[in-house]
Amino acid sequence: MLPISRKRVVAGAAALVIGALALSACASQRGGDDNAEGPADVDGTFVFAASSDPASLDPAFAQDGETFRVSRQIFEGLVGTKPGTPDPAPLLAESWETSDDSLSYTFALKKDVTFQDGTPFNAEAVCVNFDRWYNWEGLAASEALGYYYNKLFKGYASSPDSAVFDSCTPDGDSSVTITLKKPFAGFVAALSLPAFSMQSPKALEEYKADEVGGTADAPTLSEYAMGHPVGTGPYKFDEWARGEQVTLSSYEDYWGDKGQIDKIIFRTIDDPTARRQALESGSIDGYDLVGPADTGALKDAGFTMVSRPPFTILYLAFNQAVKELQDPKVREALSYAVDKDALISQVLPEGTEKATQFMPQSVNGWNADVTTYDYDPEKAKSLLAEAGYTEANPLKLTFNYPVNVSRPYMPDPEQIFTVLSSQLKAVGVETTPKSNEWGEYLDLITGGTDHGIHLLGWTGDYNDTDNFLGVFFGQKSAEWGFDNPELFKDLTDARGIADLDEQTQLYSDINEEVATFIPGVPLAHPAPTLAFDPRVESYPASPVNDEVFSQIVLTK
Known part of the structure; x- marks a missing residue:
């Protein structure tokens, strides 16, 4: 869920910027480490209730919001979004230029960035990712798995006549040119999708990321997608207890601001009532998709409700x-x-x-x-x-x-x-x-x-x-x-x-x-609503769910 690559009239775009959340009373009772210290001497463990398990830990083979919520903490793309809007902004690419025929895009890459396995992020890594998607075959190339690439890039090396992508060429370590066969005005915007995040070439190969099986109705995941995702984001993968929770921890060598939160637990609670009760009991710090009937009661109880503008x-x-x-x-x-x-x-x-x-x-x-x-x-x-x-x-x-x-x-x-x-x-x-x-x-x-x-x-x-x-x-x-x-x-x-x-x-x-x-x-x-414990001072709410937890501000 991400940005756009050309000028757009966005009704109320300025209104999409969601300010800090004013919060009241009551410390979190989640049972985290009381001695944990972040930059503001806060409990650095943040527990967020997910409505379902992620479908995969490999965002390239995903299409659902719960997978992408986890992916956004681990992975980054060439392009991100401007805070509070659906519009594009530099991320791993600091800038880009487009050829006159709108078929070639040259990206200037951020330097001194590493994947969480210690390998360098560079132009060659970018091309490994683009070539990976383009060379998918069989089930990997189906709508069931490669959903976003299938929808947006239309074809593969095995079907070049329909394909939008043509080639990826490194121009040294910190510059890369991506050439398209057909015009795609939304190309830059599309790169902000978690499905097109940059993933470690070493990990993709080592854990056989493209070895998927099963059928379109019931695909099976690769070893990589089950437990070895590696990106450049502020959090690295620790554990996935399927049906229960996903645990991430701060990546020490992250290139950007690591923020206050050093451990994230995405706890799977599929029932909306149970999510509300977990927040009320202090066992979680927040959750998304608040039921319409719960909004008023939670607000009256001192929790803060944040509604995303309908997108x-x-x-x-x-x-x-x-x-x-x-x-x-x-x-x-x-x-x-x-x-x-x-x-x-x-x-x-x-x-x-x-x-x-x-x-x-x-x-x-x-x-x-x-x-x-x-x-x-x-x-x-x-x-x-x-x-x-x-x-x-x-x-x-x-x-x-x-x-x-x-x-x-x-x-x-x-x-x-x-x-x-x-x-x-x-x-x-x-x-x-x-x-x-x-x-x-x-x-x-x-x-x-x-x-x-x-x-x-x-x-x-x-x-x-x-x-x-x-x-x-x-x-x-x-x-x-x-x-x-x-x-x-x-x-x-x-x-x-x-x-x-x-x-x-x-x-x-x-x-x-x-x-x-x-x-x-x-x-x-519908206008989705989130609810948070009062210790959350601000949350980077986004109309396209582009919310990275290193940007959360805590008071306790």
């Missing part, structure tokens, strides 16, 4: 590999059956905005005049009848949703499912519920075809339209199950346009194209 999208997707969903009238009927206002008021957090398209209003190309399908149950019934579905012959669909997980765009999937399935039932649609734990669910939805309508969403990675529309609809996908060459071409063309005004109009038109094609229902833009 999310929750949607109900239609898998067109299902025959019934190939009928546009059916997709239109389902759209009219959904009461978004009721959904938001009943189960989504304060500050949630209703969605009319598959990206927030602050993103370039949002279309104020897009076709919408406002709640109209009678029209839904009429369209279903035209499609041949009646009370005697009802439309029957599988409804997939995850359980025991909270996501920024989907704080309580089971509640959302309950509301939507009830609304569909009211117009005569019979749904068969099918639920999975989060990791299995992602594998099923993005790697297989055996799913129907389903809940999923997105937290923007950086402020670029391609990171929303392009990721969802830029190519064939197991999730959506359709083949629309015209839409694929339009999105490919738009992502390469450097002129902002021209690109804005193209994306506005594409939003209308998507709306009339109806791949699913854009439901809402």
Whole structure:
């Protein structure tokens, strides 16, 4: 979740900068080392409740927020984000220049940086990482594992005609040139994604990072991804007790400010109520994805609530590999059956905005005049009848949703499912519920075809339209199950346009194209909320979750 590489109009960007958290009373009762000393003589152990285990310790083979939250502490990319915004900023690359044809990018690299195994970060290491992604084959090159590279760079060495990447060339130790085959206006912004973090070439080779197995529905991780991640970030990996916690500790030779926290424990607590109780008891310092019903009570009890500005999208997707969903009238009927206002008021957090398209209003190309399908149950019934579905012959669909997980765009999937399935039932649609734990669910939805309508969403990675529309609809996908060459071409063309005004109009038109094609229902833009123990004086809240814990300020 990260920056952008060209000028962008960002509505309220200045308002995204979230100030220090004013906190009150009560010391943490987590049971940390009372004698631990950081720069401010504080308890340097920080316990954060995660809503699920990371899917992997290798961010290149990940797509979920809990994996990336851990990854951001261990790894860094060439590009980061400006604090409090989704916009790009230098990180391991101190600066960059773009060729006139927008196909070559030369990065000036930060010097005297080492990976956590003591090996140097340099231009050669950059190229090892780029060449690694480009040369993936088989399962590694599938949407199930190499999700972001697959979505954004389109092809591999085995499919060079479709590939965006061409080559990586070291220009000495501290400069590197990356050449593309096709224009990609969001290239620099995309590099802020944890999926494109720089990883130690030595560790990647030693622990066989690309030796993955299983199937797209159930991939198995490499030795590297299970327990040997090595980056340049402020924290190094110590231990992963699966299903329980991930432990990190401060990297002594980190090139930047190491901050006050010298030990991080990401404790897996999948139940929202249990996370709240853990904060109240003092056993954790903070957690994300606070339930809407808990916000007021925690605030009244002296905890501080921090809401990220909505940079999310929750949607109900239609898998067109299902025959019934190939009928546009059916997709239109389902759209009219959904009461978004009721959904938001009943189960989504304060500050949630209703969605009319598959990206927030602050993103370039949002279309104020897009076709919408406002709640109209009678029209839904009429369209279903035209499609041949009646009370005697009802439309029957599988409804997939995850359980025991909270996501920024989907704080309580089971509640959302309950509301939507009830609304569909009211117009005569019979749904068969099918639920999975989060990791299995992602594998099923993005790697297989055996799913129907389903809940999923997105937290923007950086402020670029391609990171929303392009990721969802830029190519064939197991999730959506359709083949629309015209839409694929339009999105490919738009992502390469450097002129902002021209690109804005193209994306506005594409939003209308998507709306009339109806791949699913854009439901809402939830505003995720975090809660902290009073000892946390400030937390680097980011609309794209680019939050590195070395920047947290503690008072006790």
